[in-house]
Amino acid sequence: MFVTIEGPEGSGKSTATETVINKLRELGYDVLKTREPGGTPISEQIRNVILDKDNKAMDGRTEALLYAAARRQHLIEKVWPAVKEGKIVICDRYIDSSLAYQGGARGLGIDNIVDINMFATENTWPDLTLLFDIPPELGLKRISLNKNREVNRLDLETLEFHKKVRQTFLNLAEKYSDRFVIIDASKDREQVAQDALDAILKRLCK
Numbered sequence: 254m255f256v257t258i259e260g261p262e263g264s265g266k267s268t269a270t271e272t273v274i275n276k277l278r279e280l281g282y283d284v285l286k287t288r289e290p291g292g293t294p295i296s297e298q299i300r301n302v303i304l305d306k307d308n309k310a311m312d313g314r315t316e317a318l319l320y321a322a323a324r325r326q327h328l329i330e331k332v333w334p335a336v337k338e339g340k341i342v343i344c345d346r347y348i349d350s351s352l353a354y355q356g357g358a359r360g361l362g363i364d365n366i367v368d369i370n371m372f373a374t375e376n377t378w379p380d381l382t383l384l385f386d387i388p389p390e391l392g393l394k395r396i397s398l399n400k401n402r403e404v405n406r407l408d409l410e411t412l413e414f415h416k417k418v419r420q421t422f423l424n425l426a427e428k429y430s431d432r433f434v435i436i437d438a439s440k441d442r443e444q445v446a447q448d449a450l451d452a453i454l455k456r457l458c459k
């Protein structure tokens with residue numbers, strides 16, 4: 254099963270995912286945790302280029318293509334082999350981040366971003382997508398309080414940009430309602446992790 258974790262900045266998705274993965278392993282599931290952009294040496298190098306705060310001249314389409322390139326390499330080297338071995342692959346961000354950030358917030362258009370990603374992924378959609386939903390004001394406040402977190406190029410975008418990201422994620426959840434589950438990430442940490450675990454277990458039992 255291929256599970257993706259999506260949500261805006263400061264939604265607490267990475268912390269909740271750690272807890273969920275530990276619980277799944279305790280239950281005996283073979284889980285691979287990975288992330289985008291990154292997850293393999295080549296994709297991590299692409300990540301550094303995309304997120305470098307000094308790359309202010311980066312064009313939106315260049316950004317979208319780099320995310321898609323990192324995604325393809327990551328699928329080939331990590332995701333596809335693990336799914337083939339019967340593992341549960343849990344990936345922090347995937348195609349819906351490109352649809353929300355590049356397609357929606359950057360205004361490149363959802364259909365254009367779907368097109369380049371269908372080429373990059375050979376039509377690989379996740380089996381389940383958990384959307385950690387939080388108002389951007391709250392998410393951005395959380396990341397500003399987290400002194401250990403490195404600020405990246407996309408964090409520096411305006412509140413307006415982050416509002417568009419959230420709205421596009423919610424639109425995608427409605428459009429692809431068969432694979433999306435919305436998790437209310439403004440709840441306390443334990444509840445958020447429990448809701449995410451319940452959603453994965455429910456899908457596994459289907």
Ligand code: TMP
Pocket residue numbers: 262289290320346347348350351352354355405407408
């Ligand atoms: P993160 O590792 O903190 O989630 O940071 C990755 C950043 O990249 C985050 O701001 C979301 C953004 N992103 C996109 O804009 N498009 C994508 O396709 C992906 C995977 C991430």
